[in-house]
Amino acid sequence: MFSTLPEPKPDAIIALIQAFADDPREDKVDLGVGVYKDDAGKTPVMRSVKEAERRLLARQDTKSYTKLTGNPDFVAGMQRLALGDVNERLTGAQAPGGTGALRVLFELTLRANPNARFWYSDPSWPNHQAMLTSMKVPHQSYPYFDTDTLGVKFDAMIETLDGLGPDDIVILHGCCHNPTGANLTQAQWERVTQSAQDNGWMPLVDFAYQGLGDGLEEDARGVRHMASKLSRLMIAMSCSKNFGLYRDRAGCAIVQCENAAEAALVAATLGVVNRLLYSFAPDHPASVVAEILGDPELRADWEAELGAMRDRINGLRTGLAEALRQETNSGRFDFIAEHRGMFSRLGATPAQVAAMREGGIYMVGDSRMNIAGLTSDKLRDFARAAAKAGI
Ligand code: LMR
Secondary structure: OHHHOOOOOOOHHHHHHHHHHHOOOOOOEEOOOOOOOOOOOOOOOOHHHHHHHHHHHHHOOOOOOOOOOOOHHHHHHHHHHHHOOOOOOEEEEEEOHHHHHHHHHHHHHHHHOOOOEEEEEEOOOHHHHHHHHHOOOOEEEEEOEEOOOOEEOHHHHHHHHHOOOOOEEEEEEOOOOOOOOOOOOHHHHHHHHHHHHHHOOEEEEEEOOOOOOOOOOHHHHHHHHHHHHOOOEEEEEEOOOOOOOHHHOOEEEEEEOOOHHHHHHHHHHHHHHHHHHOOOOOHHHHHHHHHHHHOHHHHHHHHHHHHHHHHHHHHHHHHHHHHHHHHHOOOOOOHHHHOOOOEEEOOOOHHHHHHHHHOOEEOOOOOEEEHHHOOHHHHHHHHHHHHHOOO
């Protein structure tokens, strides 16, 4: 039976992890998968995470089951992180990472409206489209990235969104757009919110990089504006990047409802959806996050670590734009300093990306590069290689 399985198409980002690992060159550079690295090229466990784990291990006296919607302190902590508050209209459930949170919210939506159609930005994180295709759910892209200006094509985006209606769910990147690094301004968030209000479509904010753009509060301004104006909103959060918990899988599906009764119904449905997909999301990483968010000292330390990560990424952005300016005698890469988050898309052709890989520099095929994968001593080498490849 299994011999008739169609050959699966590997996920391009995950395939890069293996290709990089298999490359024997010592001076290779990994700018593929979105994983933060320090200036020594390492992805250490965060200090605050280590301390929270130590405390949890010391006091944990059972591994018995928890709730189907997960650790309530974690869910409330994530709601506060995203929206600055908790209230009776908000509910949510723990999920295995950002992907798990998205999947749970897709399932919830389809239970509420089997005619739902999903929209994601062109381009978007490839798993948005891949998951929806696999679920056989109608989906389409809306215009987003302008390959000429390397910024957001806002007029075209809003024209599409203004044509949507109550069956449409629009996936928006809360901050640090993946893969382009080009983000909405606050005025644009307000206009997008107006479109949702006027046309009745529902936002699903994929919020996987909070704190890695301009700051925890700053990165949440768009989604908070939406939450203040709309009766309903969904948010998929990930703790992979900002808590560095990648493989442990901590994520949270958050739903803002019209009223408390609706929130209770959504909570019960989220529990059922979790039960059907995997019963219980992994407790350990979510409890680590709850411990950090609930303890002022640990939280301050986590915020300091996250701030240092963000400063390093933004410093690399400025340094890389400058190195490219010098190597190419042009300002055409200045956008890298303006973009925010782990990624920017260089605008290179597949042949140029392949030439970079020949030189030991790994980027995703669409020329998305993980800025956090660079180290300060490699900026000039990268700029030279890019100029040599004719990017
Ligand atoms: C990425 O975009 O590189 C990360 O979000 C990792 C992933 O799961 O694709």
